[in-house]
Amino acid sequence: MPRRTVSVPHPNGDPTPSNFGEKDPLKSNGDPNAGAPEEKVELRKKVTLLRGISIITGTIIGAGIFISPKGILKNSGSVGMSLVVWIACGILSLFGALSYAELGTSIKKSGGHYTYILEAFGPQVAFMRMWVDMIAIRPAGLAVLALAFGHYILEPIFMPCGVPEIAIKLATTIGLTAVMYLNSMSVSWTARIQIFLTFSKLLTIATIIVPGVYLLFKGETRNFENAFEDSTVHLSGLPLAFYSGMFAYAGWFYLNFVTEEVENPERTVPLAICISMVIVMICFTMTNVAYYTVMSAEELLASNAVAVTFAEKLMGNFSFAVPVFVALSCFGSMNGCLFAISRMFFVASREGQLPEVLSMIHIHRHTPLPAVIVLYPITLLILFLGDIYSLLNFMSFLRWLFIGVAVIGLIYMRYTRPDMPRPFKVPIFIPAVFSFTCFFMVFLSLYSDPVNTGIGFAIFLTGIPAYYIFIHCERKPKWFQKLSDSVNRSLQIILEVVPANH
Secondary structure (H helix, E strand, C coil): CCCCCCEEECCCCCEEECCCCCCCHHHCCCCCCCCCCCCCCCCCCCECHHHHHHHHHHHHCCCHHHHCCCHHHHHHCCHHHHHHHHHHHHHHHHHHHHHHHHHHHHCCCCCCHHHHHHHHHCHHHHHHHHHHHHHHHHHHHHHHHHHHHHHHHHHHHHCCCCCCHHHHHHHHHHHHHHHHHHHHHCHHHHHHHHHHHHHHHHHHHHHHHHHHHHHHHCCCCHHHCCCCCCCCCCCCHHHHHHHHHHHHHCCCCHHHHHHHHECCHHHHHHHHHHHHHHHHHHHHHHHHHHHHHHCCHHHHHHCCCHHHHHHHHHHHHHHHHHHHHHHHHHHHHHHHHHHHHHHHHHHHHHCCCCCHHHHEEECCCCCCHHHHHCHHHHHHHHHHHCCHHHHHHHHHHHHHHHHHHHHHHHHHHHHHCCCCCCCCCCCCHHHHHHHHHHHHHHHHHHHHCHHHHHHHHHHHHCHHHHHHHHHHCCCCCHHHHHHHHHHHHHHHHHHCEEECCC
């Protein structure tokens, strides 16, 4: 879509281009530094290997492993089969992560799924991906994490009573606002806090794994005897177990959303992805081994919060601390998710598929402020007015559909762009197996929940008229152009943002 130059008022009344962060050398007022060029306004390369690992690991490990890792056990039919599914899903997710490592090192642009689909299949398909992300998937996902944070941060205060709904909503709003503020103010502090929260998650998992494994080596193996016995695996059950497992590992792709901010991406992206996936696979599998050592399958399925039940059995009064750790885990997932997703909106705006202001950067803080806060009002609206869980059910199949499309794009570009530099290249069977897995899960959604999947598909189809109205149609009414320019200009002044210097 062609860009329109947005002008902002100059102090002396003359219109100037919108890069008002630059000084006027003719009006230096005697300041010897006034005529010196200002530093470039851009997103800087501040994501190191450690920060990359913390983004991936800290986002994948959310509240699920502590609260409700029972979807796999319920659908796999036995303790032994559930552990097999955890490991198999970890390996399949690693295949997807390796595919994205190749995409991230050959296409060195931020934006993740959106960018790879844009490069392989063009703007129409990429817009459809971005559209459903913006109007439904990302706000609903953030709202669920924020609700979990609000509930568990207050639980120790209200024990043994339930937490009032209004208090949860208030704490949820505070947590969401804090994450938005942090991401708006500083990339460095966002990354530092993500590292701290990731280490706190790993410490929490270690407090579960170490005593559980200790009891296992002491001979506490009764729950593992005949681990595959009573396995009632049905054709409809096992795929649902894999679906739960793949959902638990989802998040390995978030570093690809910030590729332009990664130091030495050819080395850092593959290393961070591989190290993170190994850490997460070990954590998830060993945490479940620890749970099964202390609890029977029946106790685990009956528990509303598995980590709390585990702590009560082994640690007594210390169990009150578990909800606090879970709340910190949710905060870390929110932080990593928002940090990554904001870059997709930033890139989509740069490509002309979202309002221009979303691709602008704060003149002092060097953060994509508009792209960070754009989800805030939508998320609050869904939080207070929407049915979040239904929305997630509608949209879950679309996540796997588009990830599968992006990985198919890798295979497609091997033939259409054979000369593209590929510093990290995976064997072709890895993206082939993973994309098959993604499309299988889409088919499974249609089979197991056709109503919700159908509604989600209908919401997805609203992206077609949106694309032709806002992007494809170049002859827009004059009133629309004036309104668009006015809003862009006003937001640019209020937020103190300018286009990035290239």
